Amino acid sequence: MIGAPALVVARQVLVEAGRRRTLPVFVFFGCAIILSTAFLSFFQLGVEIKFFKDVAMTVIFLFGMVTTVVLTSTQLSGEVESRTIYNVLSKPIRRRDLVVGKYLGSVAAIALAVAPMAGILVFFVFTDRGGSVLEVLKATYLLWLAFSVLAAVAVAIASFATSIVCAALTVLAFVVSYLKGAVTAYLALTVRAALAVYAGQALYYLLPNFENFNTRTAVVHDEIVPWAYVGRTSLYALALVALFLFIGTQVFEEREL
Amino acid sequence: MQGLTKRYGGPRSRDKVALQDLTLDVPAGEIFGFLGPNGAGKTTTIKLLLGLIAPTAGTGTVLGCPLGSVEARRRLGFLPESPYFYEYLRGPELLAYYGRLCGLGRAESRRRAEALLRQVGLWESRHLHVRKYSRGMLQRLGLAQALINDPDLVILDEPAGGLDPIGRREMRDALLQLRDQGKTVFLSSHILAEVETVCDRVAILHRGRLVATGRIGELLGGTHEMELTVRGSDGALAGHLGRLPGVAIRHGTDATVVVLPAQHLVYQAIDAVREAGGEIVSVLPKRERLEDLFVRLVGTPGGTPS
Numbered sequence: 001m002i003g004a005p006a007l008v009v010a011r012q013v014l015v016e017a018g019r020r021r022t023l024p025v026f027v028f029f030g031c032a033i034i035l036s037t038a039f040l041s042f043f044q045l046g047v048e049i050k051f052f053k054d055v056a057m058t059v060i061f062l063f064g065m066v067t068t069v070v071l072t073s074t075q076l077s078g079e080v081e082s083r084t085i086y087n088v089l090s091k092p093i094r095r096r097d098l099v100v101g102k103y104l105g106s107v108a109a110i111a112l113a114v115a116p117m118a119g120i121l122v123f124f125v126f127t128d129r130g131g132s133v134l135e136v137l138k139a140t141y142l143l144w145l146a147f148s149v150l151a152a153v154a155v156a157i158a159s160f161a162t163s164i165v166c167a168a169l170t171v172l173a174f175v176v177s178y179l180k181g182a183v184t185a186y187l188a189l190t191v192r193a194a195l196a197v198y199a200g201q202a203l204y205y206l207l208p209n210f211e212n213f214n215t216r217t218a219v220v221h222d223e224i225v226p227w228a229y230v231g232r233t234s235l236y237a238l239a240l241v242a243l244f245l246f247i248g249t250q251v252f253e254e255r256e257l
Numbered sequence: 258m259q260g261l262t263k264r265y266g267g268p269r270s271r272d273k274v275a276l277q278d279l280t281l282d283v284p285a286g287e288i289f290g291f292l293g294p295n296g297a298g299k300t301t302t303i304k305l306l307l308g309l310i311a312p313t314a315g316t317g318t319v320l321g322c323p324l325g326s327v328e329a330r331r332r333l334g335f336l337p338e339s340p341y342f343y344e345y346l347r348g349p350e351l352l353a354y355y356g357r358l359c360g361l362g363r364a365e366s367r368r369r370a371e372a373l374l375r376q377v378g379l380w381e382s383r384h385l386h387v388r389k390y391s392r393g394m395l396q397r398l399g400l401a402q403a404l405i406n407d408p409d410l411v412i413l414d415e416p417a418g419g420l421d422p423i424g425r426r427e428m429r430d431a432l433l434q435l436r437d438q439g440k441t442v443f444l445s446s447h448i449l450a451e452v453e454t455v456c457d458r459v460a461i462l463h464r465g466r467l468v469a470t471g472r473i474g475e476l477l478g479g480t481h482e483m484e485l486t487v488r489g490s491d492g493a494l495a496g497h498l499g500r501l502p503g504v505a506i507r508h509g510t511d512a513t514v515v516v517l518p519a520q521h522l523v524y525q526a527i528d529a530v531r532e533a534g535g536e537i538v539s540v541l542p543k544r545e546r547l548e549d550l551f552v553r554l555v556g557t558p559g560g561t562p563s
Contacts, residue, residue: 008357012343019345019386083341087402090307090335090412091358092327257309 005093006101013075013105014112022070023113030063030117038124049130050220056121057216060114061143065174067113068106068147072154073167075102076252081163085257096249103155103245110147114140131222138230139219145237146213150174152244153208159252177207208240258282260315263301263465275301277465278315283443283458285409288436290452290473291445293462294555299445300338302462303414306443307335320410331359334408338415338445340399344388348379348398351387352405359406366405373401378427392419400431411435412443417451429455453547463555477550482543483523485515489535497529512538 017023037055076099079085088098118140126133154170161169176183180203187200212233215225263276276298283289293299304310305317308325322329342351349370356366374380377397382390390398396419403411416432417425425448432455435442446452452459453473460470469476487494494513498504503518504526513535517526523540530537 005358005360008354012346012354015350016343016345083337083339084343086307086309086335086337087340087342087355087399088358089309090330090333090337090403091355091406092331092360093358094327256311257304 003094003097005091006097006104009088009093009098009101010103010105010108013102014108017071017105017109018112023067023109026063026067026070027113027116030059030113031120033059034117034120038120049125049128052124053121053130053136054216054220056117056124057139057143057219060117060121060140061214061216063117064110064114064143064147065150068110068150069154069167069170069174071109072103072106072151073158073170074163075106076155076158076248077161077163077166080257089257095253099155099159099249099252100245103151103241103248106151106155107148110151111144114144114147131219132224135219135222135225138225139215142213142215142225142230142233145234146210149208149210149213149237149240149244152241152248156244156248156251159248160255173207174210176203177210180204180207180209181211212236258302258305258315258317261302261305261312261317262314263298263305263310264313274465276305276312279462279465279467281460281467281470283441285441286436286439287457288432288442288444288455290456290459291443291462292447292449292452292459292551296464297462297555298465299462300414301465303335303412303443303445306412307333331406332408333410333412334403334406336396336399336403336411336413336416338418340395340402342387342395342398342402345386347383347386348374348390348401349383351398352402355402356405361406369405369407370401373404377401377431393421393424396420396424396428400428408440410441410443412445414445415447416444417446417448425451449547449551459547461551461554468554469550473547477545477547480543480545481519483517483520484539484541484543485517485523485526485530486538486541487513487515487530487535488538493533494530494535497533498526501525501529516543 034056037052037059079088079098079102089095118136121140122133122136125131125136150170153173154166157169157173158166184200184204188197191197191200217223218225258279258281261276261279262274264272264274266272279298279302291299291302301310305312305324306319307330312324317324319326319329320332322332343354346354349367352370352373353363353366356369357363361369371380374383377400379394379397379401382394387395387398396416400413400416403413413432417428420428429451432442432444436457444452444456456473458470458472459476461468488511495506498506498515501517501522504522505516507514507516515526517523520542527537527540
């Protein structure tokens with residue numbers, strides 16, 4: 001069970017994330033790119049709303065991912081490196097509450113960072129009648145789920161690694177996860193050693209499948225993402241987050257500080 | 258603490274023993290000085306008390322609760338050496354945050370935060386982000402956060418570090434005030450004069466082992482030596498006093514200090530000073546200082562007891 005201190009920690013993460021320059025700068029640039037694309041598609045003939053939606057979804061994905069890596073990697077590891085952890089853990093808080101609080105705060109901050117960019121996208125889709133607003137909301141929600149899973153991976157890594165190592169490993173995990181289908185197929189074709197093939201398959205099932213959260217093509221082409229798919233993907237994300245947070249809390253409980 | 262031991266290192270590497278078989282009892286309601294040179298195991302002990310690390314062997318309780326347990330931490334406060342804080346929070350926000358972690362309600366946390374900031378003299382700086390605080394201000398903020406839950410036990414690791422003389426005096430007064438309130442203070446420090454002034458008992462660690470513990474008065478004890486402070490006639494004085502057995506003379510800029518090995522030599526020394534035309538400023542029994550005891554037990558910077 002997670003206690004109330006986790007929510008106190010989450011709130012502190014949110015407040016500090018808002019006051020550091022990194023997050024507002026990411027949000028500003030993301031919004032600037034989406035807005036400039038919107039005006040480009042408004043003034044230039046031949047540039048369709050589809051192009052705008054494609055660019056906006058890509059920007060939300062990229063800036064959201066960078067925000068997730070930067071924010072989450074520096075939370076738990078940064079607390080250990082800057083030695084603020086001594087003040088916190090001398091208070092009656094369980095280590096798992098700290099880990100979960102850091103995660104919840106990060107995920108909330110990521111949602112706040114993504115919201116303005118998604119808001120601009122929704123606004124232009126609504127005013128230009130460029131498709132279903134609901135589908136855009138579904139797509140950005142699924143992207144946020146992907147960021148939440150990535151944040152859980154980062155927290156699990158941060159439970160034993162420094163900020164820089166955590167950021168590097170999180171990016172690596174994300175890239176490998178994205179390419180895992182190709183990697184396992186390549187291993188199966190080129191590597192004869194059975195062990196390597198099994199390792200590839202294990203990797204395939206262990207790492208999150210981030211492609212499940214990507215419905216950009218559906219948004220661009222005005223296709224409908226079924227609610228059942230959204231529900232299944234939400235459960236998939238929840239299971240992954242629970243798994244990685246469990247690993248993170250277990251490792252951090254044993255860590256000597 | 259009963260036989261607390263902490264070793265670092267894996268099975269292949271040679272273990273580094275940070276703490277060896279420490280058995281120690283800290284009486285409630287006293288200021289307990291915890292001394293030792295760098296690397297003696299002081300911080301390791303504090304980390305064990307807080308549950309930041311696990312002992313290799315031994316057990317212990319803090320306020321009757323297991324080491325590092327949530328129950329124990331609910332009733333203690335800790336000021337780390339050179340405390341660090343979230344830079345983008347303000348003093349009241351930071352203290353309220355720690356108060357909330359201690360289980361205080363929102364309003365109670367704010368009330369305690371304001372009272373403590375006033376107590377440590379930081380209320381005027383309440384609008385500043387912590388990153389703009391000076392070293393001394395951070396130290397005072399550290400003391401405030403250690404007291405946010407009104408703890409029964411306060412563990413302080415080098416609390417006077419970074420403080421100016423006035424700040425040190427205020428810190429000393431704060432420690433005495435805590436004792437007057439019935440709290441137990443566990444004070445790890447290098448500033449022996451401060452420890453000698455405020456502590457009831459001390460423990461001295463050396464290379465991870467406890468080498469002395471007890472009341473300061475008992476540990477320091479008394480000597481038979483006498484100390485005369487004399488003014489004037491430096492040259493003649495040395496000649497006259499040199500006849501006395503075992504005498505040690507230290508010339509200062511303003512006065513000369515004469516240390517006599519036994520009390521019965523005092524009268525002869527006074528006669529010698531008179532003959533040399535000098536003036537006696539004071540005659541006092543020489544008392545061993547904590548620093549003398551520390552050097553005797555722990556030794557020179559090389560670590561050899563003298």
